[in-house]
Amino acid sequence: MNVVWFDSLGLEDRATAGGKGASLGELRRASVEVPPGFVVTTAAFRRFVRDSAAASRDAVEAATVPADIARDVVDGYARLCADACSDSLPVAVRSSATAEDGAGASFAGLQDTFLWIRGPLNVLEALRRCWASLYSEPAIAYRRRLDLEEDGAAMGVVVQQMVEPRSAGVMFTRSPISGDTSVVVISSSWGLGSSVVGGEVTPDEFVVNKITGVVQRSTVSCKEIRHVPNETGSGTRIESVSPDLQTKASLGPQELRELCDVARRIEKHYGCAQDIEWAIDVLGKVFVLQSRPETVWNLRDRDRSQSEVAMPKEKPFDHVVTFFSPRKK
Amino acid sequence: METQTTKFPLPSEVEAVPGTERSDMYPYFTRFAPSDDGRFWFYNGMHFPEPMPAFDTITAEAPYISLGAYNTRVFAIPPVLGIDHRILNGRVYISAVPVLDPAEIERRVVVFQERAGYYFANWDRLYAQWNGKIEELLADIAAIVVPDLPEFEDARVVTEGRGIAQNFFLIERFHTCTEAMLKMWQYHFEFLVLGYGAYLTFFEFCKKAFPEISVQTMARMVAGVDTLMMRPDDELKKLAVLAVESGLEGAFVANRSANDILADLASRREPAAKAWLEAFEQARRPWFNISTGDGFYHHHRNWNDDLSLPFSAMVDYVAERRAGKSLARPTERLKQERERISSEYRALLPSDAERATFDQMLGLCHLVFPYVEDHKFYCENWIATAFFNKVREFGALLARHGFFAETEDVFHLHHSEVGLALSDLALSWASGSPPRGPEYWPPIVAERKRVLAAYAKWSPPPALGPVPEGIGDPLLLMLWGITPEQLKVWSEPPGTGNELRGFGASAGVVEGIAHVVLSVDEISTIREGEVLVCPVTAPSWAPVFGKIKAAVSDIGGAMSHAAIIAREYGLPAVVGTGHATKRIVTGQRVRVDGTSGIVTILD
Numbered sequence: 001m002n003v004v005w006f007d008s009l010g011l012e013d014r015a016t017a018g019g020k021g022a023s024l025g026e027l028r029r030a031s032v033e034v035p036p037g038f039v040v041t042t043a044a045f046r047r048f049v050r051d052s053a054a055a056s057r058d059a060v061e062a063a064t065v066p067a068d069i070a071r072d073v074v075d076g077y078a079r080l081c082a083d084a085c086s087d088s089l090p091v092a093v094r095s096s097a098t099a100e101d102g103a104g105a106s107f108a109g110l111q112d113t114f115l116w117i118r119g120p121l122n123v124l125e126a127l128r129r130c131w132a133s134l135y136s137e138p139a140i141a142y143r144r145r146l147d148l149e150e151d152g153a154a155m156g157v158v159v160q161q162m163v164e165p166r167s168a169g170v171m172f173t174r175s176p177i178s179g180d181t182s183v184v185v186i187s188s189s190w191g192l193g194s195s196v197v198g199g200e201v202t203p204d205e206f207v208v209n210k211i212t213g214v215v216q217r218s219t220v221s222c223k224e225i226r227h228v229p230n231e232t233g234s235g236t237r238i239e240s241v242s243p244d245l246q247t248k249a250s251l252g253p254q255e256l257r258e259l260c261d262v263a264r265r266i267e268k269h270y271g272c273a274q275d276i277e278w279a280i281d282v283l284g285k286v287f288v289l290q291s292r293p294e295t296v297w298n299l300r301d302r303d304r305s306q307s308e309v310a311m312p313k314e315k316p317f318d319h320v321v322t323f324f325s326p327r328k329k
Numbered sequence: 330m331e332t333q334t335t336k337f338p339l340p341s342e343v344e345a346v347p348g349t350e351r352s353d354m355y356p357y358f359t360r361f362a363p364s365d366d367g368r369f370w371f372y373n374g375m376h377f378p379e380p381m382p383a384f385d386t387i388t389a390e391a392p393y394i395s396l397g398a399y400n401t402r403v404f405a406i407p408p409v410l411g412i413d414h415r416i417l418n419g420r421v422y423i424s425a426v427p428v429l430d431p432a433e434i435e436r437r438v439v440v441f442q443e444r445a446g447y448y449f450a451n452w453d454r455l456y457a458q459w460n461g462k463i464e465e466l467l468a469d470i471a472a473i474v475v476p477d478l479p480e481f482e483d484a485r486v487v488t489e490g491r492g493i494a495q496n497f498f499l500i501e502r503f504h505t506c507t508e509a510m511l512k513m514w515q516y517h518f519e520f521l522v523l524g525y526g527a528y529l530t531f532f533e534f535c536k537k538a539f540p541e542i543s544v545q546t547m548a549r550m551v552a553g554v555d556t557l558m559m560r561p562d563d564e565l566k567k568l569a570v571l572a573v574e575s576g577l578e579g580a581f582v583a584n585r586s587a588n589d590i591l592a593d594l595a596s597r598r599e600p601a602a603k604a605w606l607e608a609f610e611q612a613r614r615p616w617f618n619i620s621t622g623d624g625f626y627h628h629h630r631n632w633n634d635d636l637s638l639p640f641s642a643m644v645d646y647v648a649e650r651r652a653g654k655s656l657a658r659p660t661e662r663l664k665q666e667r668e669r670i671s672s673e674y675r676a677l678l679p680s681d682a683e684r685a686t687f688d689q690m691l692g693l694c695h696l697v698f699p700y701v702e703d704h705k706f707y708c709e710n711w712i713a714t715a716f717f718n719k720v721r722e723f724g725a726l727l728a729r730h731g732f733f734a735e736t737e738d739v740f741h742l743h744h745s746e747v748g749l750a751l752s753d754l755a756l757s758w759a760s761g762s763p764p765r766g767p768e769y770w771p772p773i774v775a776e777r778k779r780v781l782a783a784y785a786k787w788s789p790p791p792a793l794g795p796v797p798e799g800i801g802d803p804l805l806l807m808l809w810g811i812t813p814e815q816l817k818v819w820s821e822p823p824g825t826g827n828e829l830r831g832f833g834a835s836a837g838v839v840e841g842i843a844h845v846v847l848s849v850d851e852i853s854t855i856r857e858g859e860v861l862v863c864p865v866t867a868p869s870w871a872p873v874f875g876k877i878k879a880a881v882s883d884i885g886g887a888m889s890h891a892a893i894i895a896r897e898y899g900l901p902a903v904v905g906t907g908h909a910t911k912r913i914v915t916g917q918r919v920r921v922d923g924t925s926g927i928v929t930i931l932d
Contacts, residue, residue, distance in 0.1 A: 178540035317449035
């Protein structure tokens, strides 16, 4: 099968859809709002590599997409357009490697992502470049550093309807700074989330308590630029934010509550802390663009030494005695 | 440590307020000595937000006699002894005495473990015993009759061979009175340090497990729902509902005085009015024995002394009830919410061992919570106001004999001086010649009133002396109620910018029109939807929380009763801002951020 739609994918399909694609399918399963789309499978990628006998980035990029794969992708894109009643629906084309996004190894940002792509030919071109990115120097170095198999790496490619976000960003279901599991930390800015992920703006930051829903801290920054879709119909561009919006919070209280709910739902579904990309469209609707396990604190928790674990005592008040006995600390 | 850079004046560098240099109204042991310059002191504005009338210094003396005794001698809290206090320009400054020698701490740990362990292990029995002791003390105070010094003694002194004249009782009963106050403060601290110890132990655990957790969230897990401090307000609501159900709502008209409402009801013939008045009498004893302040000053009267606060609240409650609003506190929902928050935090802990630890510590907090909350009703509210009222009776007697122009003047004498004045009166009644007091005391009282007025205009430095290492220690935080961040804020000059910082006591952000209320007398002027700005939100102010949009106070902490009420009403509250009532003017628009603890003046 060359193309599989999100609705028929789940985490167990990592081998055919890659990490991101499988995860998007799984999110739909968890009743999380994800923009519609499909995955070009790893089988399609393997055949493409085999057919072109390619083993390097240059060779892959120069090769052509086999005709039946190209037809299925173009059909899939046409269906997305039809569902959205659009002639040339903008889509995101993202790589979805099988070795990516596992708990403990994040390929964050190493593979290419093409945003705001319109028209079947541009989609095919982006697909080809995604495939090639698996052979980029940083990607190869990363796999070597983590001792990941070179042959086992395969790639799916996600083709997904673009949301035109009013605000977007990332959120962690535990504090990336302190590791606190009781909060969702949300970074947000105007426009596309790529400005936040790429570190091109200092985003607003909100710390929301998962349990009480209280916004424990909100830091509104000056967001001078935003990423927006290019008027020419393909790609994105940077534009400056009007002065009155620069220092305005890019999320309201209701939206923070909703994002916190979504974050909790996803975390609960997966059973571990998540790193989530999200967007809110001009109508205020919340979408999740991707979710993957948070890596830093997951590893740190796993390696936690026994001495760091608080132990119950014979009598509860022994805790108070310890508290009042500085020598024991 | 960052706080090392924070500088405060030395006690010896602070000058007397001009015109008060020669005042000596406070006891010698409360004056700063040169050796005090080496220690860190801070202004206890939480308990003593105003200059101290001479008599009211008993509310510093008595607690520090007791708190220190429990820390130092009874339970042997390992790292800290008692608290010293000094009075400077009318304000109470305090300093804790740490134990620094590790060997001494070791010795104290052994004693502490045994003794505190005994109290925790037998908590319920000892607490029941405590309630008995308090009831006895209340009965003792109520039984004190101030003698009226008749021309001739009652004949029974002779026929029953009593052998004691009234002037003996004059002296004895005043002593009984002050002893009751000292005893109340002894009982007050019997469980309190252990109770706070349980809180702090749990808080420390939570902060380690959840570094971002706020004090208010921890407080929500600890707090009980049905406490005595909630009862007075609940009783008002019950009376309001009864009034509406009995068709008596017509008597509860806005701006009508308590006396007019009571007279109206008394004049009605219908049995419902009589039944309401009976219910009112039942409710006010004991539940109106709640202070309109927090019991630290003689002018903090209770609801029974001044019915205007409870009646203006009832008028509002009657109106709300008629509008169909349910007045009942949603106690079940509050309990469920507390359980939900605790169990969800518990579930986030990574191991069974940590969950078991959490259960032990939270269980201990729930064991101590009823005492930590309920003792306030008996101690600072009921007994303290009953005590001051009894002293008033002695004041009235002295005023009748020409010692004072008015009863309240008695509070400008230290309690030991009241003892002297009563000896003077006892002597004069005995000898038949006039007492010396009427010439001696009035000029002193007048001078002290002038000095207090001068003190009231002084802005006390929040702290004095060198900041010690380890001020962030949680135990010192408990005793001193201050954090390194607080010290930093304090060291910034007040009166700049449009922002005030305090403790975020109840989460949420709102904007609204500020209404500055300096005393409980003005509380009925608050209108629906305003932001209350006040010196201290005492428990008895609970009725206005149904009307206001947010609360801001000069003093108070995140575990204060007012903070608990604000959280129940879901109102943003910022407490302990230091000087909100001085910086904010009624009518200004303000933004209250109860999460970050920041109040912004928008106008």
